[in-house]
Amino acid sequence: MAEMGWWDRKPEERARWVLDPLVAVGPLRFGMDHDEVRAALDGEWNGGGQRTADGWRWIPYDGDCVIAVCDQDGHLIAVEIDAKGGPFVRLDEVELIGRVPSEARAEILGLAARRGAAVGTNRSGDPQIVAWGVSMSTEQEYGQLPERHVGRKDSVITTALFTAPGVADDTAASVIKGHDVRDLVANPGAWPVTPDHERPRWDWNPLENVGALRFGMSPPQVAAALGDEVPAGRTGAFPFWFWKEAGQWSLHTDHFERAGVTAQYWYPDGVPELGAVTVHGRTGPQLHYEGIPLVGITPSILDAAIIQHVEDHDLGLRFSPNGAAVPDGPNLYLDTARAEDSSVSEPTFCAEGWQI
Known part of the structure; x- marks a missing residue:
């Protein structure tokens, strides 16, 4: 090769x-x-x-x-x-x-x-x-x-x-x-996408909160904020590799099917705290950046909208490792979720200092 x-x-x-x-x-x-x-x-x-x-x-x-x-x-x-x-x-x-x-x-x-x-x-x-x-x-x-x-x-x-x-x-x-x-939620072989008009609308304050989820929450507080929803899937790790049952198991993510979000945790003080929220591209709530919808959007359309907004307002722009156009400042990561043969946008909103 x-x-x-x-x-x-x-x-x-x-x-x-x-x-x-x-x-x-x-x-x-x-x-x-x-x-x-x-x-x-x-x-x-x-x-x-x-x-x-x-x-x-x-x-x-x-x-x-x-x-x-x-x-x-x-x-x-x-x-x-x-x-x-x-x-x-x-x-x-x-x-x-x-x-x-x-x-x-x-x-x-x-x-x-x-x-x-x-x-x-x-x-x-x-x-x-x-x-x-x-x-x-x-x-x-x-x-x-x-x-x-x-x-x-x-x-x-x-x-x-x-x-x-x-x-x-x-x-x-x-x-x-x-x-x-x-430990991940299995897909049965279907990738339905919820129409935008059927998605709930959530507010987002960069580096502070995503809807009712505030960065720094504990896992029980996250579940309570989502109406006491029980996670459909969880991922974590033992300190000596992911399936070796030795040491204290550390929670990494909670996957909430009904709410359409995945909570991601970090350990700045030795206990799990909410550090990032991924909103599921196919089924999650809709959030906006300066009027631009971020969830469940065709990637090329979203990239073009963000680039145009940044150019119109003379703002900073970067491209994340996956090629997505991302505005400087809000610590936002734009990934994609599969929708059968195509893909839709799936954003992750992060606390200050969180690294994707």
Whole structure:
């Protein structure tokens, strides 16, 4: 693989791999050791990676476009491909990477029917075929934008996790993502978006509060402010990695389905305090910045509105790591949430000093 960032990699420059289910992905055969994986990828290891307390290790290669997961003995047991710049992977006639999700799903279901393979739904709501060791998911699509650098587009594209026999995709995904995905709310395979006129309106005072949620609240105070709603999902960590039950477990997030928000906590004084609030893009309440709606909006439309406002009022503008246009000052982060094949805006409002 050529050493370059994914933003510089044209489709014709990306490798094309073939999946041999439960055996190999392109040149990577399950069971390889680290040196064999490096050799198969021409040594394109970026020096990063992390080892869990249980001995599993994820290792990024080629500018993070391929992630290899090795077990306690150092043998390859899973591979994740980056949708934006990683190799294209094909199973028979079906291309799995960088596709429109609904189109890829239809072709996967057709192939599975012809092969007699059972298709389930994983935690992201995408197809999972245990007999092939394939678990599909999506990433935000990026590309060259008019009169701008590479940035986010209004769509999502497919990626996949490929596993060796007997490896649970949840376990492998936990190693890659740095948390136990079983603690997250599972998607049943639908991405409905609440119409704007049906969303409640919340006020927002930068660095102070988001609706009834004030930065610095304790988790019980957050739940009380939301009408005593019980979190549908929680994430946290033990001090010696996320699934090793040693030491004091620390709460990181509370996911509130009815309210449509996720509370994020930090520990400035040793106890959890509300440090950020993510408003769910598909279902959360609507909030505005200088009259601009921030939630559930097409990303390109929101970016254009913020850029225009900043130019009209001679304000500061920055682009966050995900390519979103963000005004200086309010400590606002604009991410996206999947809406089937497209995406909608999903903002996070942060306390002073909070770093995304």
